[in-house]
Amino acid sequence: MDAAAFLGLVPTEDPKRFRLPVTTGICTGGRFLFGGAGLAAGVVALEQASGRPMVWATxxxxxxxxxxxxxxxxVNLAVEGNQITQGxxxxxxxxxxxxxxxxxxxxxxxDIEGQWAEMxxxxxxxxxxxxxxxNDPSATISSRIEERVAMGRSPRQMDGTPGDGRAALWARMPELLEMSPAALAVLGDFVPxxxxQSTGRMAGGNSLDNTIRVANLVPTEWVLLDIRIHAIAKGFAHGLVHLWAEDGTLLATASQSVKIRMWR
Structure with missing residues (x-):
């Protein structure tokens, strides 16, 4: 299954128009479209309309x-250059x-390339x-993403003690056969x-935005979501996620601002 099938994206006769049925399998526990799935749908539409791989999307x-x-x-392909399309x-x-x-x-x-970030x-x-x-994650997108905690606390351990702003999850989507910018867009939506983990309190949030920047795509079953909260102020959290392949390759980086919500 590719990312378009995972999302349920439907092409039309117009190569620059698609449809996305909003189903529970791409929704959060709050029964609304998961932000990363929305970004991923936009990425697939742009890649198919332009015939080019995504570099950056927000x-x-x-x-x-x-x-x-x-x-x-x-889809609006505003500028189509010799090597780069802006859309x-x-x-x-x-x-x-x-x-x-x-x-x-x-x-x-x-012929210039390199990786300086460290896993x-x-x-x-x-x-x-x-x-x-x-809450029960069945009938949500979380039921389609296997997650394992590499660095972090369980909900039962949230006693109000602040953390260091770092957390990490291993994640994989068993339905997807290959790594792609759209798959990374889904997995990048984990700043909440x-x-x-940072506050030590039962809290999360709704994304205001989500930006994904793709570095190198390599085959990998699991992706390490290296989550870093930079600051929380005025009811908003700001942070990023480094997405790592199992072999240490930096696949992509993602960043978000999140409207804080306290959970009961």
Missing amino acids: AQYLSFARPPAVLDID RVVMSDNGQEIITVNAALGARPI PNVPAPDECRGREFR FGVS
Whole structure:
């Protein structure tokens, strides 16, 4: 299964228009579209419309989309250069904008490359415990993502003691056969997990935005989500996620600002 099938993205006769049925399998426990799935749908639409791989994409979340809505996805390739395409997507529900995505796509032949970020030293996936959820994750996107805690506390350990701003999860999506920018867009939406880990309190949040920057795609079953909360102020959290392959390759980086929510 590729990312388009995982999301349920439906092409139309217009190569720059797609539809996304909002189903529980791409929704959160709050029964609205998971932000990472929305960004991923925009990425697939842009890649298919342009014929180029995504380099960078950012989503702004304007409103919620809930089942059984069907989102219209309209692609605008604003600039199509020799090597780079700049494009945008508007995702709407009956004319109401839900998500906007801006992106750059392409590849450039150049003999300069390197990786300077370092993967944290954490236990392997088979040595880590499964993530505990405060609510039943069945019939949500969480039921389609296997998560294991490499660095972090369980909900029962949230006693108000602040952490150091770091957390890490191993994650895999068994339905997907290959790593792709869209798959990384889904997995990049995990800054909210770091909110409770950083504060020591039962808290999370709703994404205001999500940006994904792709470095190198390599085959990997598990992806390490290296989550870093930089600051929490005025009711918002700001942080990033480094996404690592099992062999230490930096696949991508993701960043978000999150509206804090306290859980009961």
